Amino acid sequence: MFPFSQINRWLNEDSTQPTAPAPSSQEAAAPEGYFLPWTEQQIRDDIVIKDKLRVLKRSGLALPYEIWDDFVVETVVQFASWVQELPASASYHHSGRRGLVYHSLDVAIYAMRIRRNFILPPNTPPEEVLHREIIWVYGVFLAALLHDSGKIMDMVIELHISPNESRVWTPALGPVGAAGFPYRFRYKDDRAYATH
Numbered sequence: 001m002f003p004f005s006q007i008n009r010w011l012n013e014d015s016t017q018p019t020a021p022a023p024s025s026q027e028a029a030a031p032e033g034y035f036l037p038w039t040e041q042q043i044r045d046d047i048v049i050k051d052k053l054r055v056l057k058r059s060g061l062a063l064p065y066e067i068w069d070d071f072v073v074e075t076v077v078q079f080a081s082w083v084q085e086l087p088a089s090a091s092y093h094h095s096g097r098r099g100l101v102y103h104s105l106d107v108a109i110y111a112m113r114i115r116r117n118f119i120l121p122p123n124t125p126p127e128e129v130l131h132r133e134i135i136w137v138y139g140v141f142l143a144a145l146l147h148d149s150g151k152i153m154d155m156v157i158e159l160h161i162s163p164n165e166s167r168v169w170t171p172a173l174g175p176v177g178a179a180g181f182p183y184r185f186r187y188k189d190d191r192a193y194a195t196h
Contacts, residue, residue, distance in 0.1 A: 031160050035084065036182050037081075037084055037178075037181070038080065038081065038085075040077055043076075043077050043080045044073075044077060046080075048098070049080065049102075052102070052105040052106070053073060055109050056141075059109045059112040059113050060115055060116045061112045061137060061141050062134075062137070063134060064134075071138060075145065076105065076145070078175070079101065079104065079145060079149070080101045081175040081176070081177040082152065082176060083100040083152060083176070084183070086098075086099070086100045086101075086151070086155065086185060087100060104144075104149075105145070107147060108141055108144040110144070111143070112137075112141065115137060120132075120133050120140070121136045154187055154188055155185045155186060156168060156185065156187075156188055157183055157185045158183060158184050158185070159183050160183065160184070161181055
């Protein structure tokens with residue numbers, strides 16, 4: 001049986017996350033207090049994301065090489081385009097820039113390590129495990145990666161359309177990064193933190 005106290009220690013320790021790179025000259029063009037959205041290429045080139053994807057591959061997310069990019073890398077890139085620079089918490093773990101994407105990848109890594117101790121799907125005859133396990137493992141990965149995706153709704157995300165116009169972002173507008181406008185965010189005063 002896996003010691004769940006170990007999970008709590010992993011998730012609550014002060015992670016040795018590299019700090020986000022210094023703002024680029026492109027970012028200096030954003031209005032004060034706003035972030036320029038990551039492009040898909042910037043997400044793919046992010047050193048921390050690349051490193052976490054390498055660790056994820058070694059941690060038990062053993063998908064065939066041919067589908068790794070489409071099913072894992074592309075999923076992470078799309079997730080990062082939604083959460084952009086958002087933190088995972090206001091003042092707790094991963095509270096800095098890009099905290100939500102980094103935290104979500106860390107949880108996916110831990111979930112893959114834990115899942116190695118289990119036969120998936122449960123109570124399946126060994127001859128069927130080989131054919132069905134990959135789907136279940138991918139499901140565990142998705143659940144872990146997206147476990148905090150609702151935190152986006154804990155924030156007010158404001159798009160800077162022009163110096164005289166801003167618009168509140170909603171999921172109906174697509175990923176935060178897709179609009180291409182600088183954005184800023186703040187936690188909602190009335191968010192139900194205990195039920196996130």
